[in-house]
Amino acid sequence: MLNHLERFKNAIILCLLVIVAAVVALSIIIVIWEMISTFLTSQVELSGGDIVLDFFGLVLLVLIGVELLEAIQAYLKSHVVHVEIVLLLGLIAVVRKVIILDYERTSVEMLLGIGGVVVAVSIAYYLIKKALPEGVP
Numbered sequence: 340m341l342n343h344l345e346r347f348k349n350a351i352i353l354c355l356l357v358i359v360a361a362v363v364a365l366s367i368i369i370v371i372w373e374m375i376s377t378f379l380t381s382q383v384e385l386s387g388g389d390i391v392l393d394f395f396g397l398v399l400l401v402l403i404g405v406e407l408l409e410a411i412q413a414y415l416k417s418h419v420v421h422v423e424i425v426l427l428l429g430l431i432a433v434v435r436k437v438i439i440l441d442y443e444r445t446s447v448e449m450l451l452g453i454g455g456v457v458v459a460v461s462i463a464y465y466l467i468k469k470a471l472p473e474g475v476p
Contacts, residue, residue, distance in 0.1 A: 349415070356411045363404035370397045392439055399435035406431060423471065426464040433457050 374394060410424040433456050440453070 352415050359408050366401045366404055370401060396435055396439040403431050423467050426460055430460045430464060433460060
């Protein structure tokens with residue numbers, strides 16, 4: 340019975356891996372399409388920082404998908420959740436939020452909260468990296 344549950348769990352993880360891979364591939368196509376269409380329609384001014392930040396946000400979103408693929412693949416190999424990968428994924432997500440944030444419309448409390456999350460996740464990632472011996476994933 341346990342063997343069947345283990346196979347079922349592995350099948351679900353493989354399905355998630357395929358779905359996330361498809362979403363990442365589609366996201367790359369969308370990023371390329373958005374970049375080409377924006378630059379070809381001549382709506383871009385060289386001083387337009389908002390457009391550059393939007394592209395950085397899209398690229399970081401794709402990077403989050405790639406890191407999620409790595410986390411699922413690592414779990415599939417060892418059946419252990421790798422905290423280092425999860426923290427890195429969270430750090431990339433928070434940094435993406437900081438990059439695309441509209442500072443003129445964001446409250447001070449929200450900025451302090453996001454800053455606290457960045458500090459907390461960074462410290463946790465540092466401590467995990469420090470605690471793990473060299474070469475251990």
